[in-house]
Amino acid sequence: MELFVGIDMGTGSSKGVLVRPDGVVVAEHQVSHEMSMPRPGWAEVDAVGLWWAEVCAISRTLMAAVPSGARIAGMCVSGVGPCLVLCDEDLEPVRPAILYGIDTRASVEIAELTELFGAEKILSRTGKSLSSQAVGPKIEWVRKNEPEAFARARRWYGSNSFVVAKLTGEYVQDHHTASQCDPLYSIRDFDWNAEWAGRVLGALPLPRLVWPSEVVGGVTARAAAETGIPAGTPVVAGTVDAYAEAFSVGVRDPGDLMLMYGSTMFLVQVLESFHTNPALWTTTGVQEGTFALAAGTSTAGTLANWLQKVTGGAPFDVLTAEAAAVPPGSEGLLMLPYLAGERTPVFDPDARGIVAGLTLRHGRGHLFRAAYEGISFGIRQILEMFDNADSPVLRAVGVGGGLRSPVWAQALSDITGLTQLQPEQTIGASYGDGLLAAIGVGLVAPETDWTRIAREIVPNPDHRERYDALYETWLQLYPATRDQVHTLTRLS
Structure with missing residues (x-):
């Protein structure tokens, strides 16, 4: 019996699965972790002490669960991204890994590179405007602010390509991750933008x-000793976790949309053809020669976790019941969920959270429902931009731990008007990694889809009129308070 190892390094945990070619999960293991936020706007990880150590620990646990007579036929790892891991000649990081768009340190470099290359040219060549999601400005930031570390660097990686290098010794980057390393990649050419890359990367x-399902090498003897994965096991390139998760639930065709309920919310839609919007991200898809449109918030599950802590730490089932008891619209309470700034579509690292309409009659349940509704209003704002693309949303699949909150999932459908399909398997990106490994080594067909839909989340038409009115007010909150909030941010 052949088995595949899929491991994903997420924002709040790393998770691995051992899976058969028919999609049946034999074993799984998860390890929780926290990112480091040493300064306001910084988000970092110890690439060796956390990512690699957890990949090794999860791999060893999964290997202990391999049935007698089975063999590991392939392995794939995904991770948060795009990230920046700068390493020396011995593959040792010269500084902590800088995380994706929640790390907002490089705002000055974003402005400088935008002026240098030109905003319109950047949008045309890379598929998106430079933002905190882009890797290029973060490389520039290290060069300017930590010149000694930059001088020691010999290669640069994302989260999954760093682990691939530790496993195989190969220096690769998958096309999708590369397409988020703006402005280094020319998206319509499916190749590096050598001129701009040379300016940013220097030496x-x-x-x-490589494409995410390509085999890039085999597990080395050294990596085998650390992970327990047999030496020589084929390793597939993998990609950014959100896209591996989209692939795992059959988001493959134009008009397919994934809504990922996690620490942040992330949306991935497959496009019919190349399309750009400066408020969104156009990337390559997981499958060769395809394009995708994406958007991501800066908070989602993290907002719910924060509310849980500051309101006394009650169990989530209690908080969910309290939120469910509050009528839709939270009795006039609105929340801007910008507690960590915001990515799409406002791209404002200095944005902050706002609670509007608060009265003495509002309680903890109101705050939780207003938080879920505020996140959902933000998704509606994004989806209205998606609808202007060449491939409007035809099919929406909801995934992620946040679906355990029926209040959140129903509010999103009611506010957006989308019917959401919920898969039976909600394991996440690691399940997509297992499928990419199986496809990559040729043991299942490229069109294989392991998804089974368990239920539909259908909009309640009785709530639409109220939510439409609240949405118009919600849209006004950010522009009406932006200047005052920016002043508070400078004073904090």
Whole structure:
């Protein structure tokens, strides 16, 4: 019996699965962790002490669960991204890994590179405007602010390509992750933008480009000793976790949309053809030669966790029951969920959270429902931009731990008007990694889809009129308070 290892390194945990070619999960293991936020706007991880250590620990646990007579036929790892891991010649990081768009340190460099290359040219070549999600400005930030660390760097990686290098010794980057390393990649050419990359990277070499399901090498003897994965096991490139998760639930065709309920909310839609919007992200897809449109918030599950802590730490089932008891619209309470700034569509690292309409009659349940509704209003704002693309949303699949909150999932459907399909398997990106490994080594067909839909979340038409009115007010909150909030941010 052949088995595949899929491991994903997420924002709040790393998770691995051992899966059969028919999609049946044999074993799984998860390890929780926290990112480091040493300064306001910084989000970092110890790439060796956390990512690699957890991949090793999860791999060893999964190997202990391999049935007698079975063999590991392939492995794939995904991770948060796009990230920046700068390493020396011995593959040792020269500084902590800088995380994706929640790390907002490089705002000055974003402005400088935008002026240098031109906003319109950047949008045309990379598929998106430079933002905190882009890797190029973060490389520039290290060069300017930590010149000694930059001088020691010999190669640069994302989260999954760093682990691939630890497993195989190969220096690669998958096309999808590369397409988020703006402005280094020319999206319509499916290749590096050598001119701009040379300006940003200096002497750092460009990695070899591969597609997420390509086999890039085999597990080395050293990596085998650390992970327990047999030496020589084929390793597939993998990609950014959100896209591996979209792939795992059959989001493959134009008009397919994934809504990922996690620490943040992330949306991935497959496009019919290349399309850009400066308020969104156009990337390559997981499958060769495809494009996708994406958007991501800066908070979601993290907002619910924060509310849980500051309101006394009650169990989530209690908080969910209290929120469910509050009528839709939270009795006039609105929340801007910008507690960590915001990514799409406002791209404002200095945005902050706002609770509007608060009265003495409002309680903890109102705050939780207003938080879920505020997140959902933000998703509606994004989806209205998606609808202007060449491939409007035709099918929406909801995934992620946040679906355990029926209040959140129903509010999103009611506010957006979307019917959401919920898969039977909600394991996440690691399940998509297992499928990518199986496809990559040729043991299942490229069109294989392991998804089974368990239920539909249908909009309640009785709530639409109230939510439409509240949405118009919600849209006004950010522009009406932006200047005052920016003043508070400077004073904090």
